[in-house]
Amino acid sequence: MTENEGTPRDTARRKRDVLARLEKEMDVWVASADGDGRPHLVPLTFLWDGEHVWLCTRRTNPTGRNLAAGGRTRLALGDTRDVVLVDGGVTTHPSDDVPVAVIEAFAAKSGWDPRKSGPAYVWFRVRPVAVEAWIEEPEIVGRRIMRDGVWADGT
Amino acid sequence: MTENEGTPRDTARRKRDVLARLEKEMDVWVASADGDGRPHLVPLTFLWDGEHVWLCTRRTNPTGRNLAAGGRTRLALGDTRDVVLVDGGVTTHPSDDVPVAVIEAFAAKSGWDPRKSGPAYVWFRVRPVAVEAWIEEPEIVGRRIMRDGVWADGT
Numbered sequence: 001m002t003e004n005e006g007t008p009r010d011t012a013r014r015k016r017d018v019l020a021r022l023e024k025e026m027d028v029w030v031a032s033a034d035g036d037g038r039p040h041l042v043p044l045t046f047l048w049d050g051e052h053v054w055l056c057t058r059r060t061n062p063t064g065r066n067l068a069a070g071g072r073t074r075l076a077l078g079d080t081r082d083v084v085l086v087d088g089g090v091t092t093h094p095s096d097d098v099p100v101a102v103i104e105a106f107a108a109k110s111g112w113d114p115r116k117s118g119p120a121y122v123w124f125r126v127r128p129v130a131v132e133a134w135i136e137e138p139e140i141v142g143r144r145i146m147r148d149g150v151w152a153d154g155t
Numbered sequence: 156m157t158e159n160e161g162t163p164r165d166t167a168r169r170k171r172d173v174l175a176r177l178e179k180e181m182d183v184w185v186a187s188a189d190g191d192g193r194p195h196l197v198p199l200t201f202l203w204d205g206e207h208v209w210l211c212t213r214r215t216n217p218t219g220r221n222l223a224a225g226g227r228t229r230l231a232l233g234d235t236r237d238v239v240l241v242d243g244g245v246t247t248h249p250s251d252d253v254p255v256a257v258i259e260a261f262a263a264k265s266g267w268d269p270r271k272s273g274p275a276y277v278w279f280r281v282r283p284v285a286v287e288a289w290i291e292e293p294e295i296v297g298r299r300i301m302r303d304g305v306w307a308d309g310t
Contacts, residue, residue, distance in 0.1 A: 027235035031196035033188030037225050041186035041196065043235035070192050078235045080182035080198035 007138075011152045014133040014145050018084050021077050022048035026109070029076040030055060032066035040066055046075075047106040053088065053126040054102055056114045067124045068092045075126065082135050083143075088126035098123045162293075166307045169288040169300050173239050176232050177203035181264070184231040185210060187221035195221055201230075202261040208243065208281040209257055211269045222279045223247045230281065237290050238298075243281035253278045 009017065028046045033039050040062045047054040053075060057064050067073060067090045077084040095103060095115045102123075107113035114121040131146035133139075145152045164172065183201045188194050195217045202209040208230060212219050222228055222245045232239040250258060250270045257278075262268035269276040286301035288294075300307045 029184055029196065029231060029235065031186040031194040033192040033194040035192050037188040037190050037192055037221075038227055039186040039188040039194060039221075039225075039229045041184065041229040041231050041240065043231070043238060066192075066194075070194075072193055074186075074194045074196040076184060076196050076198070078233065080184065080233045083198060085196065 008142060009133075009135070009139065011142065011145050014139075014142075015151055015153060018131060018133050018145065019048075021084060022053070025077055027078060028053065028055075029078070030063055030067075031074040031076070032063050032072070033070060034062070034066050035069065043078075045106075045110040045112070047102060047109060049099075049102055049105075051127070053086065053128070054098070054106060055124040055126065056106065056121055057124070058120050059092075059122045060120065064122065064124075068122070073124075073126055083133065085132045086126070086128045087130040088128050091125045091127075093123040093125060094119065095121070095123065098125075163297060164290070164294065166297065166300050169294075169297075170306055170308060173286060173288050173300065174203075176239060177208070180232055182233060183208065183210075184233070185218055185222075186229045186231070187218050187227070188225060189217070189221050190224065198233075200261075200265040200267070202257060202264060204254075204257055204260075206282070208241065208283070209253070209261060210279040210281065211261065211276055212279070213275050214247075214277045215275065219277065219279075223277075228279075228281055238288065240287045241281070241283045242285040243283050246280045246282075248278040248280060249274065250276070250278065253280075 026045055027043045030044050031041050042063050044055050071090050073088055073090050075086040129149050132143045133145050134143040182198045185199050186196050197218050199210050226245050228243055228245050230241040284304050287298045288300050289298040
């Protein structure tokens with residue numbers, strides 16, 4: 001990442017880079033917490049539909065319980081140096097309520113069609129509220145590229 | 156990671172791999188939560204002293220506040236496929252209370268000596284309570300290699 005040092009990306013470039021990574025990457029770190037403030041963190045395969053991050057996991061595992069009850073998550077793409085963090089509001093959906101195009105794109109991407117795994121698996125739709133993106137120290141300033149659900153470039 | 160498929164590592168091997176990564180990797184994902192159950196997640200540089208993960212950040216940022224108040228974290232090493240997750244109890248320390256050897260090893264590793272950044276920065280010592288390690292689906296069984304602070308191989 002050092003090629004970037006000293007030449008921080010502008011907001012539009014960071015947004016473009018984030019959207020490209022949401023399109024192409026396979027997994028995302030999913031942070032959640034229970035009502036007692038106990039943090040949880042797992043990697044999950046995700047699908048980006050252009051507006052939301054879709055996740056699918058068991059309703060009864062810690063992440064499923066936390067997302068269903070708390071309605072909030074913080075996601076991170078995989079790289080600890082080329083950082084992308086997404087705070088989002090979460091809604092919970094059985095497979096029947098999820099657009100078929102989303103399920104099929106998720107299945108094609110991941111090789112796993114959750115409809116075949118039964119009703120224990122539910123979907124979580126994450127709507128980004130805040131996004132941060134930075135590569136190393138020179139990009140810390142300007143890292144908040146979305147606030148209150150609005151991209152910092154006004155779109 | 157596919158070379159591993161079908162030949163899951165045993166507990167001793169996973170433990171050895173986890174300890175080697177704690178020795179050599181630079182950053183860790185740090186999940187925390189506030190008292191309302193709002194999750195937070197950031198990457199931080201860490202130092203492993205053989206028993207604890209040491210982190211250093213501002214006392215007043217969200218991670219600093221959450222760790223100081225909640226005393227709990229869940230850490231993940233950087234890779235979403237070669238997964239290492241560590242649940243830990245956290246204690247908070249000013250630089251004066253941290254072993255000099257820890258601070259100097261941290262500074263040598265990271266290039267940053269927090270003592271030069273003033274008292275806004277404090278240290279968080281994470282004692283692992285539970286550790287999970289798996290590479291892909293064949294290793295999901297057997298992933299809990301530490302429980303209640305005890306390695307599954309009995310050490």
